[in-house]
Amino acid sequence: MTGPRYTPLIDTLPSTVPFVGPETQERRMGHPFAARLGANENGFGPSPRAIAAMAAAAGEAWKYGDPENYELKAALAARHGCRPENIVVGEGIDGLLGYLCRLVIAPGDAVVTSEGGYPTFNFHVSGFGGVLHKVPYAGDAEDPEALLALAAQIVPKLIYIANPDNPMGSHHPGATIAAMVPRVPEGSLLIVDEAYVELAPEGTEAPIDADDPRVIRMRTFSKAHGLAGARVGYAIGAAPLIAAFDKIRNHFGMSRIGQAGALAALTDTTWLAYMRRLIGASRDRIGAIARENGLVPLPSATNFVAIDCGRDGAFARAVLAELTSAGIFVRMPGVAPLDRCIRVSCGPEAEVEAFAAALPGALSRARAAQ
Amino acid sequence: MTGPRYTPLIDTLPSTVPFVGPETQERRMGHPFAARLGANENGFGPSPRAIAAMAAAAGEAWKYGDPENYELKAALAARHGCRPENIVVGEGIDGLLGYLCRLVIAPGDAVVTSEGGYPTFNFHVSGFGGVLHKVPYAGDAEDPEALLALAAQIVPKLIYIANPDNPMGSHHPGATIAAMVPRVPEGSLLIVDEAYVELAPEGTEAPIDADDPRVIRMRTFSKAHGLAGARVGYAIGAAPLIAAFDKIRNHFGMSRIGQAGALAALTDTTWLAYMRRLIGASRDRIGAIARENGLVPLPSATNFVAIDCGRDGAFARAVLAELTSAGIFVRMPGVAPLDRCIRVSCGPEAEVEAFAAALPGALSRARAAQ
Numbered sequence: 001m002t003g004p005r006y007t008p009l010i011d012t013l014p015s016t017v018p019f020v021g022p023e024t025q026e027r028r029m030g031h032p033f034a035a036r037l038g039a040n041e042n043g044f045g046p047s048p049r050a051i052a053a054m055a056a057a058a059g060e061a062w063k064y065g066d067p068e069n070y071e072l073k074a075a076l077a078a079r080h081g082c083r084p085e086n087i088v089v090g091e092g093i094d095g096l097l098g099y100l101c102r103l104v105i106a107p108g109d110a111v112v113t114s115e116g117g118y119p120t121f122n123f124h125v126s127g128f129g130g131v132l133h134k135v136p137y138a139g140d141a142e143d144p145e146a147l148l149a150l151a152a153q154i155v156p157k158l159i160y161i162a163n164p165d166n167p168m169g170s171h172h173p174g175a176t177i178a179a180m181v182p183r184v185p186e187g188s189l190l191i192v193d194e195a196y197v198e199l200a201p202e203g204t205e206a207p208i209d210a211d212d213p214r215v216i217r218m219r220t221f222s223k224a225h226g227l228a229g230a231r232v233g234y235a236i237g238a239a240p241l242i243a244a245f246d247k248i249r250n251h252f253g254m255s256r257i258g259q260a261g262a263l264a265a266l267t268d269t270t271w272l273a274y275m276r277r278l279i280g281a282s283r284d285r286i287g288a289i290a291r292e293n294g295l296v297p298l299p300s301a302t303n304f305v306a307i308d309c310g311r312d313g314a315f316a317r318a319v320l321a322e323l324t325s326a327g328i329f330v331r332m333p334g335v336a337p338l339d340r341c342i343r344v345s346c347g348p349e350a351e352v353e354a355f356a357a358a359l360p361g362a363l364s365r366a367r368a369a370q
Numbered sequence: 371m372t373g374p375r376y377t378p379l380i381d382t383l384p385s386t387v388p389f390v391g392p393e394t395q396e397r398r399m400g401h402p403f404a405a406r407l408g409a410n411e412n413g414f415g416p417s418p419r420a421i422a423a424m425a426a427a428a429g430e431a432w433k434y435g436d437p438e439n440y441e442l443k444a445a446l447a448a449r450h451g452c453r454p455e456n457i458v459v460g461e462g463i464d465g466l467l468g469y470l471c472r473l474v475i476a477p478g479d480a481v482v483t484s485e486g487g488y489p490t491f492n493f494h495v496s497g498f499g500g501v502l503h504k505v506p507y508a509g510d511a512e513d514p515e516a517l518l519a520l521a522a523q524i525v526p527k528l529i530y531i532a533n534p535d536n537p538m539g540s541h542h543p544g545a546t547i548a549a550m551v552p553r554v555p556e557g558s559l560l561i562v563d564e565a566y567v568e569l570a571p572e573g574t575e576a577p578i579d580a581d582d583p584r585v586i587r588m589r590t591f592s593k594a595h596g597l598a599g600a601r602v603g604y605a606i607g608a609a610p611l612i613a614a615f616d617k618i619r620n621h622f623g624m625s626r627i628g629q630a631g632a633l634a635a636l637t638d639t640t641w642l643a644y645m646r647r648l649i650g651a652s653r654d655r656i657g658a659i660a661r662e663n664g665l666v667p668l669p670s671a672t673n674f675v676a677i678d679c680g681r682d683g684a685f686a687r688a689v690l691a692e693l694t695s696a697g698i699f700v701r702m703p704g705v706a707p708l709d710r711c712i713r714v715s716c717g718p719e720a721e722v723e724a725f726a727a728a729l730p731g732a733l734s735r736a737r738a739a740q
Contacts, residue, residue, distance in 0.1 A: 027440065041433055104376055189374035231435075
C-alpha cells in the first residue's frame with residue numbers, strides 16, 4: 001500500500017507554493033487584516049455593470065460556461081483589433097502561463113527570465129522541468145537588452161518579460177518591447193506579461209502584430225478591472241499558437257459567472273477610466289506616505305508602489321513583519337537587491353490611511369531590532 | 371519566424387476537443403435550443419442560498435479566492451468524516467483529473483478505463499502521453515472485474531471507474547467499488563468518479579477510508595448541486611497524494627464566487643433533498659416518454675436517462691441529429707454498443723415536454739432516412 005507512482009519529474013518538485021494568501025495569514029493571526037494591500041488586487045472593486053452581470057449569472061450557474069468563450073473573445077478581438085483566433089481565454093494569467101509551459105517545456109528545456117521576476121511563472125516552468133536562466137534587473141526595471149543577450153546565447157524555449165513590471169512597478173515604452181520581437185531567436189517565444197498595462201502611461205502597450213509567431217501577450221481582468229476573484233485572463237498570439245492551447249486546456253474550466261463579469265467589465269470604459277484616476281491618486285498618496293517617513297517610493301506604472309526602505313532585505317522584511325503584525329497586508333520582492341523594498345497595493349482611502357498610521361511604528365520597531 | 375518549438379508530445383496531440391458546447395451548436399443553428407438537456411447540467415438550478423452567496427460575493431470579486439480553499443475544505447471534511455488534508459478543491463472534476471494525470475502520467479504510462487467511459491479523462495491521459503487500455507462495459511455498466519483483471523496484467527498508473535456511470539446511468543453498490551480497492555495492484559491508483567453519487571440510491575457512495583493510498587474519489591458541485599458554471603470539484607484521498615497536487619495546481623485558480631456558492635450549497639441539505647425528488651420525477655417522466663415512443667429507458671442512478679433507440683449507432687445518431695434540428699440539446703454515447711442510446715438530462719418540465727413533443731417526429735424522420 002504505497003500509493004501511486006508519481007512521474008520522475010513530480011518526485012523532484014518541491015512542495016512550496018508561489019504565494020501564501022492573506023486568508024492564511026489571517027487565520028494564523030486570529031483576526032482579519034485592517035488593510036488588504038498586498039496582492040495588487042483592485043480594492044476599488046469591479047464595475048457595477050460587472051457586479052450586476054455576475055449577480056444575474058449566479059442564477060444561471062447551473063449551466064457550464066461556453067467552452068469557446070465566444071462572446072468574450074469576440075469582444076476582446078474587437079478591442080485589440082485582431083481576430084478571435086488570436087485570443088485564448090483562461091483561468092487567469094497564471095492558468096495560461098501553466099498551459100503555455102506545458103505546450104513548450106519538456107524537462108531540461110531552457111527559459112530566460114529576470115532574477116526577481118514573477119514567481120508563478122517560475123513555478124510553472126519548474127513544474128514542467130524547465131531550467132530557469134535569469135538576468136538581473138537593470139536598476140529597478142527588467143532589462144530587455146540583458147534578456148535578449150542571454151536568449152541569443154542559449155536560444156531558450158521561452159523569454160519572459162512583464163511590462164509594466166511586477167514587483168517594482170517600473171515600465172518600458174511599448175515601442176521598446178516591440179523592438180525586442182525581431183531579436184527573438186528562431187524557435188524562442190517571447191512572453192509579454194501586460195497584466196498591469198491598462199494602468200500605465202499612454203504608449204506602454206506594446207504595438208505588436210497579433211499574428212507575429214515570435215510573441216504572446218498576456219492580459220487579465222484581475223487588476224485594472226478588479227475581477228481577480230473571477231479568474232479571467234487571456235493571451236493574444238498567432239492563431240496556430242492559440243489553437244495549440246485547445247490540445248490541452250481545461251475546455252470547461254472557465255466560470256460562467258466570470259465570463260459574464262469580464263464581458264460586462266470590458267464594455268464599461270467609463271469605469272476603467274475612473275479606476276485609472278483613483279489608482280493614480282492612491283499611488284500618489286502611497287508615495288507621499290513613504291516620503292513622509294523618509295523612504296523613497298519608486299515610480300509606478302501599476303496599481304502598487306514599491307517603497308525603498310533604504311536598507312537591506314533583512315530590514316525590509318522586518319518592516320513587512322511589523323506591518324503584518326499591525327494588521328496591514330503588504331508583500332515585498334523576494335530577491336536582492338529588489339528586496340530592499342516593500343510593495344504596497346493601491347486601494348480605498350481607509351486602507352491606505354491604515355497603512356499610513358501603521359508605518360511609522362513599524363519602521364521604528366524594525367530599526368530598534370537591528 | 372516559425373514560432374515556438376512545442377514539446378514532442380504536444381506535436382503528436384490532435385486538436386480535437388472532448389465536447390462541443392451547446393452554445394457552439396446554437397451559433398451554428400442561428401437560434402437557441404428550446405431544451406438544454408445534453409450536458410447533464412441541473413436545470414432546476416442551484417440552491418437559492420448558493421445564488422444569494424454568489425450574488426453577494428460578486429461585489430467582492432476584486433479579491434482573489436483563498437488559495438487554500440480553507441473554509442470549503444473544512445466543510446467538506448466534516449461532511450465526509452475526514453480531515454481537510456484529505457481534500458483538494460479544483461476547477462471541476464475535469465481540472466482535477468488533469469492535475470492527477472500530470473502527477474502520475476509520463477509518456478508511455480498505462481491507464482485502464484472502459485471503452486465508452488468519460489472522454490475528458492481520456493483527453494487528459496492522452497494529453498500527458500499516457501496509453502489507454504480499455505475494457506468493454508458489461509451490459510450497460512462499467513465492469514469492475516474486467517477493469518481489475520486488465521489492471522492485474524499491466525499494472526497501470528491509473529484505473530478509472532465512474533459510479534454511477536456516465537453515459538449510461540448505471541451504478542454498482544458502493545460496497546462493490548470498495549471491494550475493488552484491496553485488489554488494486556501495488557503502484558496503481560484507482561479513481562472513483564462519483565460525480566453523480568448524490569443522486570443515486572442509498573448505499574451507492576463507496577465506503578472507502580479517505581487515507582487509503584490506493585484510491586482517490588472525485589466529487590463535484592456541478593450535478594446535484596446545480597453549480598456547473600461555478601467550476602468547483604474536489605477529490606478525497608490520502609494526505610500525501612492530496613499534498614502532491616500543491617506541487618503543480620493553479621493555486622489561485624478557483625473563483626472566489628464559486629467558493630462562496632459551493633460552501634452555501636453544501637449547507638442547504640433541504641435543497642439537495644428537493645433536487646433528488648425533482649430529478650427522480652424527471653427521470654421517471656423521461657422514461658415514460660421513451661416508452662410512449664416504443665423505446666427502452668435504461669435504469670438511471672443519475673440526473674440523466676440513456677434511452678435505447680433499439681437499433682445501431684447510426685440510427686441513434688440520426689435521432690440525435692433530428693432532435694438537435696428540432697431545438698432539443700441532447701447527447702449520446704460515443705462508441706458501440708453504448709451508442710444505440712441517446713442521453714437525455716433531467717430538467718424543468720417545460721424542457722422535458724419540449725423533448726417529448728419533438729421525439730416522435732425525430733424518430734419517424736430518422737426511420738424514414740434509413
